[in-house]
Amino acid sequence: MHKYEKIEKIGEGTxxxxxxxxxxxxxxxxxxxxxxxDQDDEGVPSSALREICLLKELKHRNIVRLHDVLHSERNxxxxxxxxxQDLKKYFDTCGGVIDQQVVKSFMYQMLKxxxxxxxxxxxxxxxxxxxLLINKNGELKLADFxxxxxxxxxxxxxxxxxxxxWYRPPDVLFGAKLYSTSIDTWSAGCIFxxxxxxxxxxxxxxxxxxxxxxxxxxxxTPTEQSWPGLTKLPDYKPFPPYxxxxxxxxxxxxxxxxxxxxxxxxxxxxxxxxxxxDEALQHQYFADFAT
Ligand code: Z3R
Numbered sequence: 242m243h244k245y246e247k248i249e250k251i252g253e254g255t256x257x258x259x260x261x262x263x264x265x266x267x268x269x270x271x272x273x274x275x276x277x278x279d280q281d282d283e284g285v286p287s288s289a290l291r292e293i294c295l296l297k298e299l300k301h302r303n304i305v306r307l308h309d310v311l312h313s314e315r316n317x318x319x320x321x322x323x324x325x326q327d328l329k330k331y332f333d334t335c336g337g338v339i340d341q342q343v344v345k346s347f348m349y350q351m352l353k354x355x356x357x358x359x360x361x362x363x364x365x366x367x368x369x370x371x372x373l374l375i376n377k378n379g380e381l382k383l384a385d386f387x388x389x390x391x392x393x394x395x396x397x398x399x400x401x402x403x404x405x406x407w408y409r410p411p412d413v414l415f416g417a418k419l420y421s422t423s424i425d426t427w428s429a430g431c432i433f434x435x436x437x438x439x440x441x442x443x444x445x446x447x448x449x450x451x452x453x454x455x456x457x458x459x460x461x462t463p464t465e466q467s468w469p470g471l472t473k474l475p476d477y478k479p480f481p482p483y484x485x486x487x488x489x490x491x492x493x494x495x496x497x498x499x500x501x502x503x504x505x506x507x508x509x510x511x512x513x514x515x516x517x518x519d520e521a522l523q524h525q526y527f528a529d530f531a532t
Contacts, residue, residue, distance in 0.1 A: 245273060245320070255367065255385070255404060256392055261323060271308060272321040276392065285312050289391040293319070296387045299361065303354030305374055305384040324374035324382060328432070331375055332440025341495055343379070344436045345530055349522070350381040351429055356518040359422040363387045366420060368428035369408045370435065406452045407431065407442050411463070412512045414449050414456075416476030423512040426521065430507030437496045443508075453480060459492065460510050461485030468511040499526040 244265055251259040257275040264271055296307050309320035326334075328347075351373060358365065365372075366389035374382045406414070410427035413420070434443040444459075446452025457463070462483045465472050486492075489501050496504065503526040506516040516524075 245271065247273070252371075254371075256388065264320075270323040272305075272323045274319040274321060276317040276319065276388075285317050290317075292387065292391045293317070296363075299358065299363065299386065301354060301357040302380065303350045303382050304357065304386060305382045321384065322382075324384075325377050326375055327384075328370035328373040328375060328381075328436075332370060332435070335439055337439050339436060339439045341437065341497070341500075344433075345500075345527065346379060347373075347375075347381045347436055348429075348433050349527055349530060351383065351432065352518045352522050354381075354383040354386075355422075355425050355429060356522060358383070358386050359425070359518055364390065364420055364422060365425045365428070366390070367404075367408075368425050368432065369405060370432060370440075373432070406446050406449060407444055409452065410512060410515075411453060411456055411510050412474065414453050414476075415471070415474040415478075417474055417512075421512065422517060423515040426507050426515055426518060427512075429518070429521075430504055433500075433504055433507065434493050434496075437493045437500065443492070449476075456510065457481075457483045459486050460508065463510045468513075471511075497526070499524070499528070502526070 245262040246265055248261045248263060248270075251261050251272060253259070254274060257277040260273045260275075262271050262273045263269070290310070290312065293307075293310050297310065300306065305324065306322040307319060308322065311318040311320065355365070355368075363386060365383065365386050367385065368383070372384040374384050376382070408428035408431045410424055413424060431443045435441065444452060444455040446455050457480050461467075462480045463471050464482075471477060489505065493501060493504060503516075503521060503524045506524075507521060509515045
């Protein structure tokens with residue numbers, strides 16, 4: 242730890258405090274993420290440590306680099322590449338306008354990062370604006386990839402802040418335990434809509450029930466016919482039979498028809514029908530996009 246000098250606190254993440262710091266050997270600016278482990282646990286589980294160390298090999302321009310993993314008996318500190326801000330702050334400071342070409346560029350980079358991790362069988366499971374980081378030169382990078390697998394997604398952040406449900410797909414909200422890559426493409430769809438609306442969230446639910454209700458009011462309540470196996474999910478409960486709302490134009494008025502088509506395929510309620518990152522990158526929406 243003496244190798245790093247803390248500069249300032251950046252924020253409170255899901256697992257612990259994040260600091261901006263300087264590597265005193267290289268003078269490089271980094272982000273230090275201190276992971277709080279359960280009080281009564283015996284320190285860092287060796288399985289988690291192995292998994293986290295594998296993430297050091299995950300190298301891609303749209304993934305925040307994990308430089309190092311430091312651990313003592315009780316704690317673990319992850320040393321990440323530093324980025325200037327996250328997408329949440331970007332929304333807060335954009336003054337209610339985001340250029341739709343910027344949205345396309347961010348969306349493309351988010352899908353590129355997702356595609357890379359999914360090709361390596363790593364899921365994010367908690368994708369949200371707070372862990373999409375943006376550089377001054379317009380590069381977008383995904384943070385916290387693979388951490389949910391090692392540490393789980395807590396109900397509350399260690400700082401007692403409630404973990405947001407806004408980007409969770411209906412299968413997970415109904416208690417599905419077998420996660421697949423479709424969990425992340427749903428979140429990507431929600432973030433896509435939020436970007437085109439300059440930071441207004443698509444499904445800002447207050448609790449699991451309200452979250453599902455908001456989703457079904459737009460997309461229609463699923464049935465055993467539209468989604469075989471739905472009623473067998475661990476936390477399944479029936480909802481009123483809302484019809485799908487066809488007024489997409491009003492949901493994302495700034496988005497082009499191609500963009501609306503892509504969005505509609507990312508936020509499909511049945512996880513087996515949801516579009517994958519690979520397919521999304523081939524979508525017509527990106528046809529005029531030079532990287
Ligand atoms: C790695 C992992 C998490 C974070 C990193 C790097 N950088 C973060 S969070 C960050 C967030 C801001 S500035 C840097 S903020 O001021 O926009 N909240």
